[in-house]
């Protein structure tokens with residue numbers, strides 16, 4: 001019987017298989033950041049172990065890094081200790097690190113792909129749930145816990161429980177103005193935040209094949225929000241074009257051999273998935289969340305739902321609680337929900353294409369009075385590219401704040417936070433209570449919706465904008 005993409009990558013990495021035991025897999029790439037690595041390094045130190053493969057291990061600072069005044073000492077003592085600890089550990093164990101101020105610094109899931117470290121058919125792990133992002137390249141990539149981080153540091157392998165496979169097939173063309181973010185929000189609303197549990201998702205179909213690498217990363221990034229172990233997309237010419245010439249991509253004959261192998265990875269015609277979901281791309285519209293988990297979303301044109309309309313009692317209670325926390329009334333058109341802040345950034349939507357999309361809408365327009373807009377590039381490289389294209393000027397001319405790279409207001413581990421009760425349209429991936437600041441309210445949106453919302457001051461799509469007005473001096 002044929003095999004799926006995930007099964008092929010898995011099989012090619014098994015270093016030990018024994019009856020009744022989880023397979024032991026070789027790990028090709030181990031990414032580290034400051035939040036989940038300290039105890040893992042402590043464990044190594046205590047056991048007198050080294051990092052087994054420093055050549056396959058790379059660290060970057062992202063969660064705790066400030067996005068302003070990066071030349072000054074870090075004011076928050078907790079953040080400072082986190083970052084100093086990572087630097088010390090990297091130095092002691094010989095691990096490559098991209099610290100604040102380094103040109104390769106940025107959110108770990110933006111940095112790996114842009115360096116060409118994330119490659120088709122590889123196994124990628126990181127002590128971070130959004131490691132699923134890397135599956136956009138046809139890598140088997142998953143978030144791991146801190147004890148697993150220690151295991152990988154020590155052995156470059158990981159014992160892993162078997163998984164099930166789910167195909168999410170999206171056929172047709174996404175309508176104008178509908179993005180990868182809208183698609184993944186719609187998928188999660190459909191299958192639920194637990195719908196992917198135990199599964200590796202494979203996104204396929206003509207709508208997926210037509211997406212850029214950035215858009216594919218947006219989709220795979222949020223697989224974890226459906227509870228999945230990982231999300232993958234078969235590598236194709238789009239993938240190879242993105243990778244070619246990147247610092248860690250193979251070259252010359254090695255490149256040709258790699259591409260030949262990568263082409264064999266696609267799911268076989270006769271492979272069978274454990275579960276299948278079908279989505280018609282043409283039926284989608286811009287999508288926003290109204291609740292406090294990423295599955296609580298609806299088309300922008302809909303109203304805030306009435307909890308009583310949910311048949312499932314648990315969903316009903318969750319919706320009631322969410323509306324209370326979010327300060328929303330059932331029946332209110334989502335388009336009428338006003339915002340205080342807009343955040344464009346994160347490993348979901350902080351890549352160059354995302355910034356271009358937001359800038360395109362803001363060009364010649366102004367952020368609404370009373371709305372604070374933060375634009376935080378996913379990495380320094382993204383920032384440099386944006387500056388080269390003049391996007392930073394577009395943002396600042398519109399009244400948005402152009403910041404330094406990092407996770408920033410995606411989770412507010414640095415000073416970029418919402419005040420209690422503030423409402424934000426955010427291009428990130430989680431709308432949990434308090435995530436962007438205690439009492440803060442998050443609506444997950446695409447960069448396009450974020451920009452239109454910033455201009456109009458309420459949840460909106462670019463289609464709601466009237467003709468452009470000249471930027472006031």
Ligand SMILES: CC(C)[C@H](C(=O)O)[C@@H](O)C(=O)O
Pocket residue numbers: 035036063127128129130143411
């Ligand atoms: C801090 C880290 C462990 C966490 C994650 O695992 O995803 C963070 O990146 C997040 O997005 O919530």
Ligand code: SF4
Pocket residue numbers: 062063107108109128130346347348406407410411428429
């Ligand atoms: S940008 Fe957000 S989701 Fe991504 S790693 Fe940072 S905190 Fe997690």
